[in-house]
Amino acid sequence: MDVEVCTLSGYEDVGRNMTAVRIDDEVIILDMGVSIQAISTYEREEGSTKILSSHQLMDIKAIPDDRKIDDWKNMVKAIVLGHGHYDHIAAVQFLAGKYKCPIIGSPYTLQVLKSILKDEDIKIPNKFMAVDLDDTIKISDNIKIELISMSHSTLQCAMVVVHTPKGIVLYANDFKFDNDPVLGEKPNYKRLNEIGKEGNLLVLIVECINGLVEGKTPSEKIARELLKEVLLETDTKGKAVFVTTFASNIARIKSAIEFGKKMGRKVVILGRSMFKFNEAAESLDLVNFSRDAEIIGYGGQRRRKLKEIDGNRGKYLVITTGSQGEPGSVLDKIVNKQLPFSFKEGDIVVFSCRTIPVPMNIANRDNLENALKLNKVRIFTNVHSSGHAGLEDIRDFITMVKPKNIIPSQGTRSMEDSVAKMAEGLGYKLGENIHLVSDGQRLKF
DSSP: OOEEEEEEESSSSSSOOEEEEEETTEEEEEOOOOOHHHHHHHHHHTOOSTTOOHHHHHHTTSSOOGGGGGGGGGGEEEEEOOOOOHHHHTTHHHHGGGSOSOEEEOHHHHHHHHHHHHHTTOOOOOOEEEOOTTOEEEOSSSOEEEEEEEBOSSSSEEEEEEEETTEEEEEEOSOBOOSSOSSSOOOOHHHHHHHHHHTOEEEEEEEOTBTTSOSOOOOHHHHHHHHHHHHHSSOOTTOOEEEEOOTTOHHHHHHHHHHHHHTTOEEEEEOHHHHHHHHHHHHTTSOOGGGTEEEEOSHHHHHHHHHHHHHSGGGEEEEESOTTOOTTSHHHHHHTTOSSOOOOTTOEEEEOSOOOSSHHHHHHHHHHHHHHHHTTOEEEOOOOOOSSOBHHHHHHHHHHHOOSSEEEESSOHHHHHHHHHHHHTTTOOBTTTBOOOOTTEEEEO
């Protein structure tokens, strides 16, 4: 029996994740993500990507080039999504329809995907199959899919296990080991240790975003305490207070809402993506932010609310989009005078995030912060804890699950090199059982 992995996309840079695993004449696809950077760059320089075909989106490296598995097309039995971030699910609308198979993921992951499709008014023929975390589903006589619960920076994230007669493929893209999460369960260490003891892990595909970060990633509880200190121990009387973070980070939004209430302020959540991720979480009863906050996603309502906040700035805490300075976000529109709110001296903006280290994001954030500084706004940055494993977490993970082969993923070459070098210290050998690969490469095991 052959097990062959095609590293379609996400192995030369961060984002645009997609992998295919062939087990004889059956194929499982893992993730279908976009490159937000590629889309943003094209739209800044050329115009809207909405008029581009799937092949044109592939050519600008906005979505994975799945033409590289055209010979596997009729063998695909399932598309499995690890979690609900755009770089893992947002290419489904462009690619999934050509495969006559279901889309599998945790309930929240699929709910976010449905929200994206609804927002874009797109219908796809694939059936959706929600699988609870730590459950297993049979795909065929030779394949089972298991979702192992894992912490990250959004809800209901999973490590995906592809069970085959020859061994298992473990797809760990993305994760952190958070033993004190603000929302959700701890990582399922018991199951990971069982995999290590069984000695049947043929291939580990492991993320490397923090491969250059020595040490372990702090818990989300640390980010919560940092945010608490800024909001509750800073003089905010009579000042506007804005908190911006990734819209998918529901745990961070939960903390901001709670601290806004402790400040005696009305909490308002603004932004289209904020609305979508929160709507998905509330539809599954994972949170109930609508009870404690006003959530506004679109158009005229947003303008009216900001005008109201502008005249009563000391009464509100605003949670909004714009953490990366991205064009079209609420913060970007405010500083560019496209929305009826003006920052004044002493107002506060808290960036509860990191800047994703790609040139576009760095430039956008610099532009946003410079505009805020011109208005003498107090800026608090890096009030954050990463959602990705640090190098020592990855070391512990490899030691725990004991893979026979390792494929570093979701990183630049320097990030992947760092993880490979660390694995060499554990007895693995580059080119033998550590595989540094390119997008579109195939490896047989």
